[in-house]
Amino acid sequence: MAKRTRRTSSSGNGISLNKFAFWLVVAIGIAMLVSYSIRWIGGWLDWGGWITTLCSWVQTLCFILAMFVPVILSYRHARNKSTGWFIAWIIFAVLIVFGLVSALIALF
Numbered sequence: 011m012a013k014r015t016r017r018t019s020s021s022g023n024g025i026s027l028n029k030f031a032f033w034l035v036v037a038i039g040i041a042m043l044v045s046y047s048i049r050w051i052g053g054w055l056d057w058g059g060w061i062t063t064l065c066s067w068v069q070t071l072c073f074i075l076a077m078f079v080p081v082i083l084s085y086r087h088a089r090n091k092s093t094g095w096f097i098a099w100i101i102f103a104v105l106i107v108f109g110l111v112s113a114l115i116a117l118f
Contacts (some may be wrong), residue, residue, distance in 0.1 A: 020093070027079070027082065029057060034075060034079060036076075038072045038075055038076055041071075042068075044068075045065045049061065049065040070113055077106065081103055081106070081107075085099070085103075
């Protein structure tokens with residue numbers, strides 16, 4: 011019988027994308043929980059409009075971070091496609107980034 015070998019990534023000892031995605035989801039979940047809690051408490055205490063703006067900014071930032079992992083994973087898939095599909099992926103990725111950045115700018 012042939013000995014089975016385990017495939018390893020070429021990244022060496024660096025952090026894996028799966029591990030990064032896990033901790034990113036944990037951090038985003040905590041940030042969203044804190045943001046929702048502050049917004050809820052702020053509604054009861056009537057702190058003013060700045061708390062709503064702050065919570066909206068935190069939630070938008072969390073969404074932008076959450077989009078980071080799918081874009082990277084989609085790049086890994088898109089680079090193996092034909093040139094037409096890769097160019098289409100670049101166009102769509104730019105549109106996504108533009109939409110996220112414009113949403114973040116609109117909060118200021």
